[in-house]
Structures are given as structure tokens and as C-alpha cells.
Amino acid sequence: MPVPDEEIHPVATGAAASLVAARKTPVGKDGVKFYSGWFCPFNQRTWMALEEKAIPYEYVEINPYKKEPSFLKLNPKGLVPCLESNGIPLAESSILVEFLEDAYPSTRKLLPDSAEQKALARMRIDLVAKKCVPAYMRLLQAQTHDAQREARAEYAAALKEFASYLDGNKGPLHGGKDIDAVDIALAPWAGRQYIIENNRGGKLTAQETGEKYQEWYKAILSHPTLLKTMSDAEHYEPIYGRYLRDEAQSEAAKALRAGRVIP
Amino acid sequence: MPVPDEEIHPVATGAAASLVAARKTPVGKDGVKFYSGWFCPFNQRTWMALEEKAIPYEYVEINPYKKEPSFLKLNPKGLVPCLESNGIPLAESSILVEFLEDAYPSTRKLLPDSAEQKALARMRIDLVAKKCVPAYMRLLQAQTHDAQREARAEYAAALKEFASYLDGNKGPLHGGKDIDAVDIALAPWAGRQYIIENNRGGKLTAQETGEKYQEWYKAILSHPTLLKTMSDAEHYEPIYGRYLRDEAQSEAAKALRAGRVIP
Numbered sequence: 327m328p329v330p331d332e333e334i335h336p337v338a339t340g341a342a343a344s345l346v347a348a349r350k351t352p353v354g355k356d357g358v359k360f361y362s363g364w365f366c367p368f369n370q371r372t373w374m375a376l377e378e379k380a381i382p383y384e385y386v387e388i389n390p391y392k393k394e395p396s397f398l399k400l401n402p403k404g405l406v407p408c409l410e411s412n413g414i415p416l417a418e419s420s421i422l423v424e425f426l427e428d429a430y431p432s433t434r435k436l437l438p439d440s441a442e443q444k445a446l447a448r449m450r451i452d453l454v455a456k457k458c459v460p461a462y463m464r465l466l467q468a469q470t471h472d473a474q475r476e477a478r479a480e481y482a483a484a485l486k487e488f489a490s491y492l493d494g495n496k497g498p499l500h501g502g503k504d505i506d507a508v509d510i511a512l513a514p515w516a517g518r519q520y521i522i523e524n525n526r527g528g529k530l531t532a533q534e535t536g537e538k539y540q541e542w543y544k545a546i547l548s549h550p551t552l553l554k555t556m557s558d559a560e561h562y563e564p565i566y567g568r569y570l571r572d573e574a575q576s577e578a579a580k581a582l583r584a585g586r587v588i589p
Numbered sequence: 590m591p592v593p594d595e596e597i598h599p600v601a602t603g604a605a606a607s608l609v610a611a612r613k614t615p616v617g618k619d620g621v622k623f624y625s626g627w628f629c630p631f632n633q634r635t636w637m638a639l640e641e642k643a644i645p646y647e648y649v650e651i652n653p654y655k656k657e658p659s660f661l662k663l664n665p666k667g668l669v670p671c672l673e674s675n676g677i678p679l680a681e682s683s684i685l686v687e688f689l690e691d692a693y694p695s696t697r698k699l700l701p702d703s704a705e706q707k708a709l710a711r712m713r714i715d716l717v718a719k720k721c722v723p724a725y726m727r728l729l730q731a732q733t734h735d736a737q738r739e740a741r742a743e744y745a746a747a748l749k750e751f752a753s754y755l756d757g758n759k760g761p762l763h764g765g766k767d768i769d770a771v772d773i774a775l776a777p778w779a780g781r782q783y784i785i786e787n788n789r790g791g792k793l794t795a796q797e798t799g800e801k802y803q804e805w806y807k808a809i810l811s812h813p814t815l816l817k818t819m820s821d822a823e824h825y826e827p828i829y830g831r832y833l834r835d836e837a838q839s840e841a842a843k844a845l846r847a848g849r850v851i852p
Contacts, residue, residue, distance in 0.1 A: 416708045418715055429704035441692035445679045452681055456850045585848020587719045 334565055337387055338364035340558035345377075349385040357382030359410040361397060363390050364557055365565050367459075367514030368419040372407040373555045374510045375423045379433035383409075390576070420451055423507050436507040447508050450491050450500070454511040457484040462515050463582045465526050466569045474526055481522070482534035488512060489539035498545035505549060509542075516546045517556055521566045597828055600650055601627035603821035608640075612648040620645030622673040624660060626653050627820055628828050630722075630777030631682040635670040636818045637773045638686045642696035646672075653839070683714055686770050699770040710771050713754050713763070717774040720747040725778050726845045728789050729832040737789055744785070745797035751775060752802035761808035768812055772805075779809045780819055784829045 338346045342364055353359075360376060360383045362369040376383050388397055393404040401408050401415040409416045409425065416425055427437055438444050461484045465477035496502030500509045523529050532540045546552055568574040578588045601609045605627055616622075623639060623646045625632040639646050651660055656667040664671050664678040672679045672688065679688055690700055701707050724747045728740035759765030763772045786792050795803045809815055831837040841851045 411705055414705045414709070416705065416712070418712055421708055421711045421715065424711065425704055425708040428707055441688055442674055442677045442679065444691055445684055445688040446677070448684045448687065449679070449681055452684065456852060460850055587723055587850055589719060 334365060334389065334391070335557075335561040336389060338557045339561050340556065341554045342557045345554050346385045346387070349383060352384050353382040355412070357384070359384050359386060361386045361388045361401070361406050361408040361410070363388055363406050365562060366390070366406065367518060369407040370514040370517070370552075370555050371419040371510050372409065372422045372426075374505075374513060374551050375426050375436060375507070377551050377555065378436060378505065378510070379426055379430060381426060381430050381433055420455065420511065423510060427507075436501075436505075436510065438506075446491075447500075447506070450488065450508045451511040453484070453488060454508075458488060458512055458515060460582065460588060462518075462522065463569070463578060463588070465522055466566065467572045467574070467579065467582060468526070469572055478522075478527055479534075482530060485530070485539045486534075486536045489536055489542055492538050492542055494538065494541070498541040499549075500542075505546070505551065509546060509549075513546050513549070513552050516543055517552055518562070518566070519543070520559075521562070521570075525570050597628060597652065597654070598820075598824040599652065601820045602824050603819065604817045605820045608817050609648050609650070612646060615647050616645040618675070620647070622647050622649060624649045624651045624664070624669050624671040624673070626651055626669050628825060629653070629669065630781060632670040633777040633780070633815075633818050634682040634773050635672065635685045635689075637768070637776060637814045638689050638699060638770070640814050640818065641699060641768065641773070642689055642693060644689060644693050644696055683718065683774065686773060690770075699764075699768075699773065701769075709754075710763075710769070713751065713771045714774040716747070716751060717771075721751060721775055721778060723845065723851060725781075725785065726832070726841060726851070728785055729829065730835045730837070730842065730845060731789070732835055741785075741790055742797075745793060748793070748802045749797075749799045752799055752805055755801050755805055757801065757804070761804040762812075763805075768809070768814065772809060772812075776809050776812070776815050779806055780815055781825070781829070782806070783822075784825070784833075788833050 337343065346364070349360075358376075358381065360372065362373060362385060364387060388394070388406050390404065390406050398404050400410065401417070403417070405417040407417070407419055407422060409422050411425070411429060416422060423436065426433070427435065437447050458481070461477060461481040465474065465481050468474040468477045491508075492498070492500055493502075499505055505513070519530065569579060572583070581588050600606065609627070612623075621639075621644065623635065625636060625648060627650060651657070651669050653667065653669050661667050663673060664680070666680070668680040670680070670682050670685060672685050674688070674692060679685060686699065689696075690698065700710050721744070724740060724744040728737065728744050731737040731740045754771075755761070755763055756765075762768055768776065782793065832842060835846070844851050
């Protein structure tokens with residue numbers, strides 16, 4: 327019997343489907359091959375960076391629960407997101423964003439030039455990885471009322487800490503008026519915040535997250551690069567339903583359940 | 590009553606004490622101020638990178654369990670390792686190694702120039718952070734026979750995976766004949782492997798880790814930059830004794846006990 331996660335909708339829908347259709351042409355040495363799962367927030371980070379930087383790429387849909395032998399041959403662990411560049415498979419969403427910065431230096435920069443400011447940006451991306459994402463997943467998977475209340479407070483606190491690094495004078499985003507690598511690190515979870523709100527205690531208020539986060543959230547939620555990489559809400563629902571019932575079998579879900587690092 | 594971790598030996602000893610004595614001169618704008626805890630493996634990563642790259646720095650000892658108000662003013666979370674550069678406090682050991690690469694481009698490179706090879710190096714550093722270090726700490730803190738056996742197998746498997754990325758033709762280290770950022774990521778735990786071996790089931794054999802790891806271990810353990818940043822074994826013992834009895838109160842120890850990400 328297949329594990330339930332194998333039965334996800336096979337391809338992107340809505341806005342993301344149009345984007346995929348426009349990015350199916352092989353690009354050869356001029357760009358990269360992007361192996362992605364349409365529904366996965368980690369994939370969306372890399373996807374947003376590719377779009378923001380206008381790097382040529384070919385989109386290849388991968389169901390991470392039902393991997394094709396040809397993909398496993400290239401990338402034996404089968405991790406997505408994966409970028410293939412000059413025949414070399416690369417993984418880990420944040421590392422891929424850094425790779426795009428390094429490999430395409432003439433495209434729009436997503437990290438600051440100053441070494442100190444770049445380190446600060448990386449510290450904020452690290453905060454998203456170590457606090458925001460695990461707290462989001464813990465809240466999603468929490469089954470008892472107490473566990474949900476605790477996880478919600480933890481998620482709100484992580485968002486507040488993230489927002490403490492925003493400089494309102496430049497604009498609502500970390501990058502100011504436009505997004506940068508720090509915004510991209512958290513954006514996919516902003517795009518999925520409604521799932522928390524609909525199932526885990528209602529709207530995340532300014533009282534919980536602070537006002538600065540609310541401004542960031544509003545700005546990122548209407549950002550064209552987030553919007554064009556999102557599929558229709560109805561197709562996320564069955565996937566997140568499994569997380570909400572704590573039945574998901576993704577590597578991230580299993581790790582979190584076991585009290586381990588999200589791989 | 591102070592928590593036991595406050596009672597650690599206050600300063601570096603042995604080889605590390607000689608190095609500290611040679612690095613106490615303020616360096617001003619020509620270098621960085623390095624806030625460190627002598628016993629901490631994360632600090633040692635940054636320390637090794639500073640030494641390998643021959644960057645001017647001033648060593649400042651911080652007891653992370655008894656932080657000075659002046660340090661907390663600079664760095665409110667009080668995290669070590671911390672580098673102060675142009676008045677800006679920066680944290681997170683792997684981010685600090687990247688910072689030193691960015692800020693001192695004319696020093697010896699610890700990461701490859703090619704964008705793909707740099708991404709692969711970062712993926713291996715990520716493997717150390719997500720698999721090797723948590724497994725080491727889990728093994729250290731495991732109290733029952735079953736938990737120890739399981740954690741030891743997990744640590745050995747993580748080391749074997751790390752070693753699978755070594756290219757024996759270049760030399761025993763990831764960097765070949767000399768160390769690079771990937772070697773530095775794991776080196777401090779190699780320097781503390783004897784604690785596992787003395788307390789958690791004896792020597793880690795080639796049967797457990799594979800032969801390639803054994804060669805790496807031998808090479809890194811005799812590397813001058815690891816050796817000169819190590820203190821005398823007798824002063825690590827009371828610190829690690831608390832981990833071995835699962836009494837340690839460091840942020841990393843508490844996180845691991847609670848099934849959370851090591852901060």
C-alpha cells in the first residue's frame with residue numbers, strides 16, 4: 327500500500343502552473359535544471375531566487391515520495407529542491423540560493439555586498455531555519471490543546487524575533503522595498519500561514535507577533551514572486567491535512583516527530 | 590546556587606593557553622575581536638579559521654554561563670563564538686568562517702572558488718551540523734545501554750557519510766593535504782572523540798566508521814591548528830562529565846534533551 331504522501335496532486339496548479347509552463351524549455355549550459363516539488367516550501371525558496379534573479383532554468387517536477395529512477399541516478403538521496411549545474415547535482419534550499427549568488431554574479435543581488443551585512447543576513451536566515459520553520463511544523467503537527475497553544479506561542483515569538491531585524495525606514499521587507507535572501511527564507515511559510523490560522527486558533531495577531539511582522543506579512547503576501555510560485559489552495563489542503571492529523575510521512579515530518587533536526 | 594556549568598575552568602590551558610597569550614593585543618581596524626569560550630567546539634571552528642587564514646585578532650575569553658555586562662551590551666544574546674568587526678557583533682560558528690572568507694579575500698581560501706564546488710562544500714558542512722554534531726551530543730548524553738548503542742551507531746554512520754566525500758587521491762583531508770572549511774566544521778569533535786571512546790563503548794573502529802574516516806581522523810588529530818587550539822584534557826573532563834551524566838545546562842545540551850534544534 328502506498329504511504330498517503332504518495333497520493334499528492336502530481337503537478338503545480340493555478341499561478342504556479344503557468345510559470346512551470348513557461349519554464350519547461352531545456353536551457354543547457356546557459357542555466358540550471360531545477361528539480362522541484364510544487365507544494366514544498368523549501369523548493370519555493372529556490373524557485374523564488376531563480377525568478378528574482380532572472381536566471382534561465384528548466385523546471386522539472388519531482389514527487390519526492392515517488393522518485394523517478396533517472397532522478398535517483400543523478401541525485402542518489404533524491405532530495406528536492408535540487409539544482410543541476412554543469413552536470414553536478416546540488417541540494418539544500420538555502421545553499422542553493424547562495425549558489426545562485428555565486429554562479430550568476432551579474433544578476434540582481436539577494437545578499438548584501440558588505441561582509442558584515444552579509445553575515446548578519448545569514449544569521450537571520452539561520453534564525454528562520456532553526457526557530458521559525460521548526461515552530462511552524464510543530465504547530466501544524468501538534469495534536470493536543472496544550473501542545474498547540476505552546477507551539478503557537480513559540481511560532482509567534484520566532485516571527486517577532488525575525489521582524490526585529492526589519493528596518494522599517496527602508497520599507498516593509500528585509501530587503502526594503504524589494505525582497506532579498508532573508509525575505510525568501512521565510513516567504514513560503516508566510517504563504518502557508520493561512521493553514522495555521524484556519525486550523526490552529528485563528529488569525530495571528532499583532533499582539534502575538536508584534537506590528538512589524540504584520541507589515542512584513544502583508545508586503546510579502548502580495549509580492550509577485552511569492553504569488554506566481556504558489557499553486558491553488560485546494561491542492562495544498564490534502565497535503566497539509568496529513569500534517570494537521572500528524573500522519574505525514576515526509577522526512578521533515580518524521581524528524582520533527584522524533585525530536586530530530588529537519589534534514 | 591550557581592548551575593554547575595558556571596564552575597568551569599576560567600581560561601584556556603596547555604597549548605591553547607600559549608596561543609591565547611600570543612593573541613591578547615588589541616588589533617583595531619586591521620582585524621577582529623574574537624569572543625570565545627576555550628572549551629567549546631563551536632568556538633574552536635572559528636578559532637581554527639582565524640589561525641589558518643592568519644587574520645589579526647584579539648582573543649577575549651567569555652564564560653558563556655557567566656557573561657560580563659560589557660559583552661552583553663555588545664551582544665545581547667551573549668552567544669559565543671562572536672566576532673566583532675568594525676563594531677558589529679557577528680555570531681554562529683559556520684557563518685563566521687564564511688565571514689572571514691568574505692572579509693579577508695587575500696588570505697588563504699578555506700572554500701573552493703568554483704560555485705558548484707563551494708555549494709558541495711557547504712552541503713558537507715551542513716551534514717556535520719545536522720547529523721554529526723547532534724549524534725555526538727546524543728551519544729554523550731545517552732544514559733541507558735540501548736540509547737548509547739543506538740546513538741553510537743548513528744554517530745558512526747554520520748562519520749562514514751562525511752568520509753564518503755573525501756577524495757583520497759588529494760590527501761587524507763577534505764582539503765587534501767591541508768585543512769579547509771569542511772575539515773574545520775568537524776575537527777573539534779574529532780578532538781573530543783576520545784571522550785566518547787573512554788565513556789561510550791571504546792575505540793570507534795574502521796568496522797563502524799569505514800577506513801576513510803580513520804585516515805581523516807588520524808590526519809586531523811595531528812594537525813597543528815587543531816592541536817594549538819586544544820586545552821589540557823584534564824580541564825575538559827569536568828565539563829564533559831556533566832554531559833555524560835546528562836546534567837549539562839548549556840543551550841545545546843538543553844535543546845538536545847528536549848528534542849529541539851541545537852541553537
